[in-house]
Structures are given as structure tokens and as C-alpha cells.
Amino acid sequence: MADYVNKQVIELNNINEENQNKATRSVKTETHRSDGRTRLYRLAAVCLGVLCLLQVILNISLRLAFYNRGNVTVEKDLLQTSYNTLTKERDQLQTSYNILTKERDQLQKERDDVMTKFSNLKQTCPEGWQIKLGSSWYFLSTETKTWKESRQDCLKRGADLVIINSDLEQEFLLSFNKRAWIGLTDSVTEGTWKWVDGTPLTTPSYWYSQQPDNGRDNPKYGEEDCVELNTESWLPVKAWNDQSCLLNRYWICEKVV
Incomplete structure (x- = not known):
């Protein structure tokens, strides 16, 4: 009987110990589960915080980007x-x-043109030529020829019979003191005086008194269609005289430089 009782006590103790162990394991399991949930909550909270922080950073970045973009547009x-x-x-x-x-x-x-003219003026004039005011060369012949022959001589020299354009030029030519042909004629049309370059005589003109008369007072040489500068007889400036082109006179050539 005593053995039976002891056996029952032992079994009862074993059952109680087993139940206690189960309860302990159950508590541990619940505790472990509770710890796991806590860690999950904490992890979720951390992740939420990180996401909020990232959102704040993103908002700030976007604001800065738009601000800088505005500055770039202004710049x-x-x-x-x-x-x-x-x-x-x-x-x-x-x-x-x-x-x-x-x-x-x-x-x-203009400077080159002036230098060219100046260089030409510095050249020694050919024999018989004189320079007037640095713009033209003049040649006075030492022999006499008809008006046509005189002009041919000027053309061979690269010039032509003189064309008088001013009082100063007329006075200069008077200093030659010769009866000399100039480049004026009305041989094409009587009474229409033209220079050798084809331009008509307008002004100035330096006819001697009663000239031109076309040989009215001395008709033996025919018509007087050519003009001489008669500086031997008629001074001062008014010294043009129409004369027969067949007479021999000195002549004056002009070369413009």
C-alpha cells in the first residue's frame, strides 16, 4: 500500500513538473514572440522616420532646384x-x-597722287622745257613752222599746243616774248574757236583790240584760222591775234603732269 502511494505521489510530482515545464516553455514562447513584435515595431518606426527624413530632403532639394533654375533663367x-x-x-x-x-x-x-606729281616735278626737265606752277611743262621752240607743223612737233613730244586756262598762265606765257602759236583755231567752223582738245573757247579770252578779224585788214594770206601769242608787239595781257595757219611762227607745247 505504501509503495502504491509512493508511486502515485511520484507520478503526480512528475505530472506537476511536466505541467510546470510546459507552462515555463509557454511563457518563454510568448515572451520571445513579444520581443519579436517589439523589434518589428521598432524597425517599422525607424523605417518610417527614415522615409520622413528622405521626404524632407527631397522637398528641400526640389525647392533648391527650382530656385536655382529661376536664378539660371535670370542670369x-x-x-x-x-x-x-x-x-x-x-x-x-x-x-x-x-x-x-x-x-x-x-x-x-591722294597722298600717292601727290607723291607721284612731286616725284615728276623733281625730275630734270628736258632741254627747252620750263615748269609752270608745278602742274604743266612748257616747251618753247627755237625755230618757226606753220601751225599744223608746230602741232605735229608737240604731239611727237607727248604734248600738244598750249591751252590757256587762266590769267596766271597767260601772264606766264608772255614772259617768253615770242610770236608763237597756241592751240586755238576755228579752221573747222569759221568763227567757232576751239582748243586742240576739242573744248570750245569760252572764258577767259585774251584777244587784242579788234581781234579776231579773219584777215580783214591784210587779206593777202587768206583766212586767219589759227591764233598766235603776239608778245612782241602787244603787251601786256591782251595779246591774241588770229593769223593765217600757213605762216611760220614759234610755238609753245604744253604737257600736263
């Missing part, structure tokens, strides 16, 4: 305005440069 507009202004100033400078270049070229050409 772009300022640069475009400056570029347009500089382009306009460049075009104005180019126009001024072109004008100055044209003026410079013109001045260069």
Missing part, C-alpha cells in the same frame, strides 16, 4: 541682353571701321 536673360548690346556695339564699330578704312584708302590714294 541667362541678363547674359542675352549683354550679348545683344555687345553685338550692336560691335556692328557700330564695324561700320565706323569700314568708313575709316574707306577714308584711309582715299587719303592714301
Whole structure:
């Protein structure tokens, strides 16, 4: 009986111990589960915080991006305005440069022309030539010929019979003190006086008194269609006389330089 009782006690103790162990394991399991849920909650909270932080950073970045974009647009507009202004100033400078270049070229050409004339004037005149005011060379012959022969001589010298254009030139030619042919004739049309270059006589003219008379007072030589500078008899300036082209006279050639 005692053994039976002891056996029952032992079994009962075993059952109680087993139940206690089960309860312990159950508590541990619940505790482990509770710890796992807590970690999950914490992880979720951390992730939510990180997401919020990222959203804040993204918002700030977007604001900065839009702000910088606005600044870039303003700077772009300022640069475009400056570029347009500089382009306009460049075009104005180019126009001024072109004008100055044209003026410079013109001045260069005028200078070259003056230097050429000056160089020509520095040359020694051929024998028998004289220079008048640095613009023309004059040749006074030492023999006499008809008006036509005289002109042929001038043409061979690269010149022509003198054309008188001013008081100063007329007075200069008077200093030669010769009865000499000049380049004036009305041989084509009577009474229409023309210079050897084809231009008509207008002004100035230096006819002696009662001239031209076409040989009215001395008709033995026929018509008087050529003009001589009669400085031997008629001074001072009024010294032109129409004369027969067949008479022999000295002559004056002119070469314009």
C-alpha cells in the first residue's frame, strides 16, 4: 500500500513538473514572440522616420532646384541682353571701321597722287622745257613752222599746243616774248574757236583790240584760222591775234603732269 502511494505521489510530482515545464516553455514562447513584435515595431518606426527624413530632403532639394533654375533663367536673360548690346556695339564699330578704312584708302590714294606729281616735278626737265606752277611743262621752240607743223612737233613730244586756262598762265606765257602759236583755231567752223582738245573757247579770252578779224585788214594770206601769242608787239595781257595757219611762227607745247 505504501509503495502504491509512493508511486502515485511520484507520478503526480512528475505530472506537476511536466505541467510546470510546459507552462515555463509557454511563457518563454510568448515572451520571445513579444520581443519579436517589439523589434518589428521598432524597425517599422525607424523605417518610417527614415522615409520622413528622405521626404524632407527631397522637398528641400526640389525647392533648391527650382530656385536655382529661376536664378539660371535670370542670369541667362541678363547674359542675352549683354550679348545683344555687345553685338550692336560691335556692328557700330564695324561700320565706323569700314568708313575709316574707306577714308584711309582715299587719303592714301591722294597722298600717292601727290607723291607721284612731286616725284615728276623733281625730275630734270628736258632741254627747252620750263615748269609752270608745278602742274604743266612748257616747251618753247627755237625755230618757226606753220601751225599744223608746230602741232605735229608737240604731239611727237607727248604734248600738244598750249591751252590757256587762266590769267596766271597767260601772264606766264608772255614772259617768253615770242610770236608763237597756241592751240586755238576755228579752221573747222569759221568763227567757232576751239582748243586742240576739242573744248570750245569760252572764258577767259585774251584777244587784242579788234581781234579776231579773219584777215580783214591784210587779206593777202587768206583766212586767219589759227591764233598766235603776239608778245612782241602787244603787251601786256591782251595779246591774241588770229593769223593765217600757213605762216611760220614759234610755238609753245604744253604737257600736263
